[in-house]
Amino acid sequence: MFYARSFNAEPAMQSAVSHVRAVTKIMDLTTQDVQLMYTVCAFETAWQRRLPPSVWCRFFDVASLSALEFAEDLEYYWNDGYGYELTHRIACPAIADMFAAIDTLKPRANATFYFTHSGTLLKMLAHLGVAKDERPLTHKDFETKRLWRTSEIDAFATNLAFVRYDCTEREPQILAMHQERVIRLPGCPQDDDLCPLSRLRANYVDSVERCDFEALCSQAAN
Template sequence: MDWKIFQLIVLYIGYLGLSVESQCLENNDTHKCKLGTKTPYRLIANLNDSLINYPGCIEKKIWLLVRHGTRFPGKKYVPIMMSKLPHLQELILSSYVANRSRLMPDHISQIAKWKLNFAEDAVMKLAEEGEREMIDLAERFQSRFPTLFPEKYSNLTYKFKYTATQRTEESAKHFALGLFGLQGSKDVWFPEPEYRDPILRFYKRCQRWRKEVDKNPKAYEEEQKFIQSSVVSDTLKDISSFLGFQVDYEAANLMYTICAFETAWYSNSESAWCNVFQPKHFKVLEFAEDLKYYWIDGYGYPLTYEQACPALRDMFNFFQSKEDANVTAYFTHSGTILKLLSLIRVAKDIEPLKHDSYTLHEDRRVWRVSMIDAFASNLAFVLYDCKSKNPAILVMHQERIVHLPGCPKNMPCPLSIMKNLYPDNEEECQFDTMCGLDGNV
């Protein structure tokens, strides 16, 4: 076996742990597992909620970071969906009538019946599926760590916080509903959210990152070069032949996006738009999205993940504080999750993702936002008091145990090792300096 392939397999197994309960781990070939950041959490969730025990260790605290649940589209997409999807619908139906399409009759019937089914004022708001994701997630964590998550709420035990958005606020409240029930969740206290929260949305405060990465066209070059590549060009020709009319990348991506959203919103029905693609098309569209997030929110630029150190430092401070709280639960966004994952080196491929590496990475990359950054994605750090190793930390991503580089396997990582591996104090996490907030850009 090629050594690099072997290393990738080891990384993949280490990242996923031993759990194979999710649909996408059992059957990764389905298009539902290739929907990027719009993938519904139910497809990747670890449904094994049995107690997590380590001999000689007692769990003491948990620091939990959760991306909001399934939401409705943002204001950038809604007008485009409302104007362009009905036009594409007409083209698909006309092409079928003219006998130019290779779509199946039942798929055409679904397209013919389709209507955009959400209110314009629902923009960016949490969907019903997102509410369920939060309730279920809370219940599973409570089952795994019952001593950390008592069923009766106390503001001395629990610390909740969300960003200044409806989708994270509602996510936090439904997570509380899963922990305490309808009546008990009414007693939960949430602090006033900050617009640019220094822990939950640190990147909104990092002027240098916003200028040099987020707003820099160069940071999007790999994605754009891939979109202009022969791989994408051949894919668009194939989709055009399949549908019977010319399809450009913008149209293909729009249909891919509504397929993803509707798959997330409706657990009991199929999106009509998913049928306009074949399995190989989903692979290409997913890779384009992975490239974007790799270079904007992931490993592409060191500043991108180094700026996540305030969140990691907050975790270390919480674990070393003498306060009574044993749960910190933060509700945030995709950008926070991906940057922090990159800082702790989770889902890191041996070779960087580039526009010309599709063949290399097609079926064996670990940076797949469909798996690592679905709706309701989460990252948990659990503090243990162990007789042999003293304080130690267990890391979980998507409710699965993660073995971090430099840490022992099959057990929590000693706090001393974690502190050596990652920035845990102000001297090692000089956010203002790296982000140009002290005047030194």
């Protein structure tokens, strides 16, 4: 991805690489080497969080960790997020299936579960409009505050849930949750945790009625 690669030449990333070279005394470490060390640090921390910190984490300070985190966020943003509209439009079958499960007088089951990987969850979140910044994220935005932080929106065991409430005095309402926390989706009431089912469906009508996955895949291939 252009912006992810471009960030490698930015002062923040160059400083991170220089810091790791100074700590390790290995002066020919590349940016890719440092990013791999960062990944190992992150995974070992997740796997063994009750043990002493991974030795790989000792090579980083707060500034270098922030730069490497941003580089990773950029990559995910353009690979799986808002970078290109087509990228997250291909999540439409999952959205359509969600409505098929809840948008009936007699839901087909009490609960429906799907298990997937990071890339799919990020595409789904982007399709829904979650954690969307006001403008596209580029290599020049390291110092800006951003909503797209994969360490927060795409952690291990990330989950997304839609719960239908059948009410006696109003139409069915939907509670949306991300990471077991209530989220208020774009186009839904921002002063109420519940969103009317008809409004939610109207917000994503294209995903339900005009979801041609094969055509989207062909467009991506071209």
